Amino acid sequence: MKNWSALDVTLWCILALLITAVVAIAIGRARWARWPVYGASLTISGTVCAYSLVHLIAQPAVAWATVLPLGLPWIGANFRIDALAAFFLIVINLGAAAASLYGLGYGRHESAPERVLPFFPVFLAGMNMVLLAADAFTFLLSWEFMSLASWALVMTHHQEEDNRKAGYVYIVMASFGTLALLLAFGLMAGPEGGYAFATMRAHGTSPGLAGLVLALALLGTGSKAGLVPLHVWLPLAHPAAPSHVSALMSGVMTKVAIYGFIRITFDLLGPVAWWWAVPVLFAGAVTATLGVLSALMQNDIKRVLAYSTIENIGLIFVALGLALAFQGNGMKAAAALAMTAALFHVLNHSLFKSLLFFGAGAVLTATGERQMERLGGLLNRMPMTGLLFLVGSVAISALPPLNGFASEWLMLQAILLSPELPQWALKLLVPAVGAMLALAAALAAACFVRAFGISFLGRPRSDAATGAHEVDRLSIVAMAILAVLCLLAGIVPAVIIDAVAPVVQALTGTRMPVQTDVAWLSIVPIAESRSSYNGLLVFIFIAASASLAAFAIHRLASDKLRRAPAWDCGFPDQNPATQYTADSFAQPLRRVFGGFAFRAQEDLHMPLPGDGSPARLTVRLHDLVWEWIYEPVVRLVNVLAERLNHLQFLTIRRYLSLVFGLLVLLLLILAIRP
Amino acid sequence: MIETSLIDGISIQLSQMLLVLALSPLLTGLVRKIKARLLRRQGPPLLQPYRDLIRLVRKEAIVAESASWLFRIVPYIVFAATWVAAALVPTFATGLLFSWSADLIVIIALLGSARFFLALAGMDVGTSFGGIGSSREAMIATLAEPALIMIVFTLALVAGSTQLSTIAGIMLSPGVGLRVSLGMALIALVIVAIAENARIPVDNPATHLELTMVHEAMVLEYSGRHLALIELAASLKLLLYFSLIACVFVPWGLAPAGAPLHVHLIGVAVYVAKLGVAGFLLAAFETMIAKMRVFRVPDFLGAAFMLGFLGTLLLFVSRSL
Numbered sequence: 001m002k003n004w005s006a007l008d009v010t011l012w013c014i015l016a017l018l019i020t021a022v023v024a025i026a027i028g029r030a031r032w033a034r035w036p037v038y039g040a041s042l043t044i045s046g047t048v049c050a051y052s053l054v055h056l057i058a059q060p061a062v063a064w065a066t067v068l069p070l071g072l073p074w075i076g077a078n079f080r081i082d083a084l085a086a087f088f089l090i091v092i093n094l095g096a097a098a099a100s101l102y103g104l105g106y107g108r109h110e111s112a113p114e115r116v117l118p119f120f121p122v123f124l125a126g127m128n129m130v131l132l133a134a135d136a137f138t139f140l141l142s143w144e145f146m147s148l149a150s151w152a153l154v155m156t157h158h159q160e161e162d163n164r165k166a167g168y169v170y171i172v173m174a175s176f177g178t179l180a181l182l183l184a185f186g187l188m189a190g191p192e193g194g195y196a197f198a199t200m201r202a203h204g205t206s207p208g209l210a211g212l213v214l215a216l217a218l219l220g221t222g223s224k225a226g227l228v229p230l231h232v233w234l235p236l237a238h239p240a241a242p243s244h245v246s247a248l249m250s251g252v253m254t255k256v257a258i259y260g261f262i263r264i265t266f267d268l269l270g271p272v273a274w275w276w277a278v279p280v281l282f283a284g285a286v287t288a289t290l291g292v293l294s295a296l297m298q299n300d301i302k303r304v305l306a307y308s309t310i311e312n313i314g315l316i317f318v319a320l321g322l323a324l325a326f327q328g329n330g331m332k333a334a335a336a337l338a339m340t341a342a343l344f345h346v347l348n349h350s351l352f353k354s355l356l357f358f359g360a361g362a363v364l365t366a367t368g369e370r371q372m373e374r375l376g377g378l379l380n381r382m383p384m385t386g387l388l389f390l391v392g393s394v395a396i397s398a399l400p401p402l403n404g405f406a407s408e409w410l411m412l413q414a415i416l417l418s419p420e421l422p423q424w425a426l427k428l429l430v431p432a433v434g435a436m437l438a439l440a441a442a443l444a445a446a447c448f449v450r451a452f453g454i455s456f457l458g459r460p461r462s463d464a465a466t467g468a469h470e471v472d473r474l475s476i477v478a479m480a481i482l483a484v485l486c487l488l489a490g491i492v493p494a495v496i497i498d499a500v501a502p503v504v505q506a507l508t509g510t511r512m513p514v515q516t517d518v519a520w521l522s523i524v525p526i527a528e529s530r531s532s533y534n535g536l537l538v539f540i541f542i543a544a545s546a547s548l549a550a551f552a553i554h555r556l557a558s559d560k561l562r563r564a565p566a567w568d569c570g571f572p573d574q575n576p577a578t579q580y581t582a583d584s585f586a587q588p589l590r591r592v593f594g595g596f597a598f599r600a601q602e603d604l605h606m607p608l609p610g611d612g613s614p615a616r617l618t619v620r621l622h623d624l625v626w627e628w629i630y631e632p633v634v635r636l637v638n639v640l641a642e643r644l645n646h647l648q649f650l651t652i653r654r655y656l657s658l659v660f661g662l663l664v665l666l667l668l669i670l671a672i673r674p
Numbered sequence: 675m676i677e678t679s680l681i682d683g684i685s686i687q688l689s690q691m692l693l694v695l696a697l698s699p700l701l702t703g704l705v706r707k708i709k710a711r712l713l714r715r716q717g718p719p720l721l722q723p724y725r726d727l728i729r730l731v732r733k734e735a736i737v738a739e740s741a742s743w744l745f746r747i748v749p750y751i752v753f754a755a756t757w758v759a760a761a762l763v764p765t766f767a768t769g770l771l772f773s774w775s776a777d778l779i780v781i782i783a784l785l786g787s788a789r790f791f792l793a794l795a796g797m798d799v800g801t802s803f804g805g806i807g808s809s810r811e812a813m814i815a816t817l818a819e820p821a822l823i824m825i826v827f828t829l830a831l832v833a834g835s836t837q838l839s840t841i842a843g844i845m846l847s848p849g850v851g852l853r854v855s856l857g858m859a860l861i862a863l864v865i866v867a868i869a870e871n872a873r874i875p876v877d878n879p880a881t882h883l884e885l886t887m888v889h890e891a892m893v894l895e896y897s898g899r900h901l902a903l904i905e906l907a908a909s910l911k912l913l914l915y916f917s918l919i920a921c922v923f924v925p926w927g928l929a930p931a932g933a934p935l936h937v938h939l940i941g942v943a944v945y946v947a948k949l950g951v952a953g954f955l956l957a958a959f960e961t962m963i964a965k966m967r968v969f970r971v972p973d974f975l976g977a978a979f980m981l982g983f984l985g986t987l988l989l990f991v992s993r994s995l
Contacts (some may be wrong), residue, residue: 004918037825048898092784112734131853233837249967300705312744332925338713362962376800377742377800379742379743379744379798380742383743386742390744394787394790397786397790398783398913399783399786399787400780400783400784400787405780405783408778409780409783412779413836414822415827416827416830416831416836418830418989418990419989419993420993425701427990427993428987428990428991430990431827431983431986431987431990432983434823434824435820435823435824435979435983435986436817438820438823438824439816439820441819441820441823442786442815442816442817442818442819442820445786445790445812445815445816445819446812446813446815448790448815449793449794449797449808449812450812452794453793453794453797453798453808454797456742457742457744457794457797457798457800458740458797458798458799458800458805459740459800486780509787520775522774522775527907528774528837529835529837529840530828530834530835530836530840531777531779531835531836531837532772532774532775532777532837533776533777533780534775534776535778536774537772537773537776538758538776538780538784540760541754541758541761541772542751542754542755542784543754544754545753545754545757545758546747546750546751546754547750549750549754550750552901553731553899553903556897557731557732558731558732558733558734558898558899560734560735560898561734561735561736561737561746562734562735562736562737563736563737563738563739564729564736564737564738564739565738565739566738566739566740566741566799566800566801566895567736567894567895567897568799568801568802568803568894568895569800569882569894572801573802576800578801578802579796579800579802579805580802580804580805580806580808580809584805584809585797585805585808585809585812586809587809587811588809588812588813588969589812589813591969592813592816592817592969592972623758656861
C-alpha cells in the first residue's frame, strides 16, 4: 500500500466532504439525515486532524506539494502542506469534529435541516481548501467557497428579518474582503502573473508595494476575522446561524482569516519591515478593547460571544503585530515568543469559543431563549451544561490555571521584551497596546461574570427558564471534550508550545527554547530568573488547598447545612424581577466607558408625586463605527446610484454619442501612450 | 548539597504558608484596633478575628433555597486561590521552593480568579444586593487590574524580570536608586491595594448600609463555615498586598536563599514589624478620609492606571537614552 502524506489524505477528505454534501442534498429532508452527514464529517475531520498532527510532529520540516489539472490552465491548482498549514488544519478540523459531534445531537431540533446539512460539509471543505491552496487563484476560489457556504448557513432561518439583514451585510463585507485579497495577490504576482505562491515567495515584493499589499491583506483578512472597523457583519451573522455553525464561524473560520494574514505577511511578502507592525498593533488593540466593551453591552448571549470573538481576534493581531515588530528588527527570540503566543491563542480561542457557542446552543435548545434577561437559574436545571459553560467562561477570561491565561501570559511576556525596540513609534505604541491588552483582559472577565451569572445563576426570569432541562448526551460529550482540552492546554502549555515550535521556526527563523525538558513542565520563555509559569503546579496547589480546607473544616468543625429562604438584608422579595439584570449589571461599566465608546445617554423619566405611572430609564447607545463609517458610505452609494440612474433613461442618440465619445477617448489614450 | 537546599526550600515554603495563614486575622484585628483607638473607642480585642472565625466554622451553614452547587464550593476556591497567591509572595525570605511556578502576573491573575468566583457567588442566590455587589466589584476590578498590570510592567522593566524574588533582589542592590517610575508605581500600587481590599475611601469593610456596600453585599448570603473562609480569604488578601508592597519597595530584612536560620528568624521579626507599620498607616489613612461615591472610584483608580502607564512609558522611553 502506498505511504500516504497528510496532503493526499486531506485532498481525498475534501473530496469526501463534497460528496457528502451532494448526498445531503438528496437526503436532507429525512429525519435521520443528520446521522450520516454529521457522522461523515466527524470521521473526515477526525482523520484530517490526526494526519495533520502526525505531520506536524513527525516531519514538520517537510512540505508536500501537488498540482491538480484544475483552475488556471497555465499553473493548475497548486496544493501544499507545510508546518503552518498543518497547524491550522489541526485547529480547524478539531473544531469541525467537535461541531459535527455536537450537531449529531443538536441537529434534532433543527426546523429546516435541508438548509443546513448540504452546506455544512461544503463549508468544512472550503476552509480546508484555503489552508492547502498554494496559488492565488485556488486560494481565492476556496476563500469564496468558504464565504458562500457560511453565508448560506447564516441564511438558514431566512424567514426572520434580522437574519436576512445579517446575511446581506455579511455577503457585502465578504465580497469586499475578497476584492481586497484579490488586489493584494495581484500586486504580489507582479506584471508577469506569477500567481503560484512559490513564484511570489521567490521573487518577493518591492518595499513600496509591500506596504500596499499589507494594507490590502489587513483589509481582506481583517474583514473575515472581524478587525474593527470591518467587524460590523460579525455580531450579526455569527449568532444568526445554527449554534454549531456559529461555533464554526466564530471559533474556526476567523482562524482561517488569521492563517491568510500570517501566510501573506510572514511567508509570501518577503523580509518583514518593522513599520508593518504599527497598523497591525493599532488595529489589534482597538479591536480587542472595543470588542469586549461591546460584548458587555449586549443582552443576546450569542451576540455577547460574537463580540468576544472580535476581542480575541484583536489579541491575536496584537501578538502578530509584536512578532512583526521584533522580526523587522532582527530580534528573533522575541519574535518567536510573540508568534508562539499568537498561535497558542489561535488554538485556545478555537477551543473555548466553540465550547461557549455549544453551551449557548444548549441553552437555546432547552429554553428557546437567547436573551439573557429571560434566563437565570439554569445551573440548577442544566448542571452539566452549566459546569462546562463555566469552564469556558473561566478559560476565556484569562484566569489561571486554564488555557486562556497561558497564552495571554506569553503575550505580556512578549510586551516586556519590547523596550529593546529601537524605533520611537514602537516605543510609544507598545506600552499603550499593553495597557489596552490589560484592560481588555479585565473587561473580558467582567463580561463573562455577567454572561454566566445572568444566564445560569440567580432565579429563573421566565417560564421557559423555569422549565429548562438538560440537553442530550452527544451535545454534552462534545462540550466536555473541548472543556477537557481547555484544561489540558492550560496546565501543560509546554507541550503545545513545543508542538507549534516548528511552525514558529518556519515563520521567524528561530523558536522558543524547548519547554518539555524544563523540570515539572514549567514554561520559561527566556530564562527562569526572568519569568516562568507552571500551570500544573498552580492547579495542583489550588485543588490541594481547597480540598484540605474542606476536609479540615468538615472533619474538625461543622459539616451541617440547612436550606432556608434567602436573607437579602431582611427584605427578601419573591419576585425574580427584583434580581439584577444584564442591563443593570453593566450599568456601572456603561457609565465609566460608555460615554466615550458608545456616546451612551441615560434618560430618567420620573413621574410627578401623586402620579401612579412607573418611572422609566431609557438608555441609548450608539454604534459609532456604523454611524461614522458605514452610514456615510451607504449614503454616498445611494447618491451615486441616484445619479447614475439617469443614464438608464436616455434616448438612443445620446447613447450613441456616449459610445462615440468613449471610443474617441480610448483612441486618444492609445495615441498618447502606445 | 542539593538535598539540604531542597529541605530548606520546603521548610521555608511551608513555614511561609502557615505564617501567612496564622498572621492574617491578627493583621485584620490590628487594623480594627488601631482604627478604634484613633477614634477614641476601646475597640475589639486584637484576637477577636480568630474568635470570630472559630465561632463561624462551628456553626451550621445556612444556604438559600435558590442557591446552586456553585454557591457552596466558591468559598473553598476563593480561599485556596488567595492562599496560594499569598504563599508565593516572599514575606521573610526569598528562597521559596515554588516561587518559579508563578510570577507576579500569575499571582495577580490568581486573585482575579478568586474575584471572578466571588462575583459569581454574589449573583447565585438571585437577590438584588448580591447583584449590586458583583456589578460594582466588576467595575472596580476592570479598573484595578489593568492598573496592577501596568505596575507589574514598571517593576518588571526595572528588574528585567517578573519573578518576585528576582525583583526583590534587584531592589536590594545599590544600582537601583531612586527612580521616578518606581515612585509612580508605589503610589499606584497603594491606590490599587486600597481598592482591591475594599478599604475606605473605595468601600467600607465595616458597613452594612445597603447602598454603600460592595464587597459586603456580594457575600451577604454567606454564613457559617462559608463566611469564615471568605473572611479569612479577605484577611489573606490584605496581608498579601502588604507583603507585596514590602517585598518590592522595602525589601530590607528579607532573608536571601541559603541563609542560616537566625537570618530567617530576623526576617520574620522584620516582616512582622513591617506589617505593624503598614497596618498603622492604613488605619490612620482610613480614619482621616471619608468614603467616596461609587462613581468617583473610576477617577481614583484611573489615576493609578495613568501613574502605572506613565511609569512604564518612562521606562520604555528612557531605555534608549
